[in-house]
Amino acid sequence: MEIIISLLTGALGGNIAGALLKKFSMGTLWNSVVGILGGGLGGHLLGMLGLDIGGILGSIAGGTVGGGVLMAIIGVIKNAIKK
Numbered sequence: 001m002e003i004i005i006s007l008l009t010g011a012l013g014g015n016i017a018g019a020l021l022k023k024f025s026m027g028t029l030w031n032s033v034v035g036i037l038g039g040g041l042g043g044h045l046l047g048m049l050g051l052d053i054g055g056i057l058g059s060i061a062g063g064t065v066g067g068g069v070l071m072a073i074i075g076v077i078k079n080a081i082k083k
Helices: 002-020 028-049 056-082
Strands: none
Touching: 002 028, 002 056, 028 056
């Protein structure tokens, strides 16, 4: 259940980051896809580090932050390649 929450909040985090960082946004679909990947990675990394923020809250935090960070990183790389 926690992985599903991480993936969904990752999609949300990717789209929030895309809305805040319009220069790096890749559109709703790709922000969601990259956010889902980042959410999965963020949730997994929190588990590996042993940071137990509290079950569902930890999944939400890890997914949202992971999705937003990965979307921003890929957006920066995409813009750098364009130039």
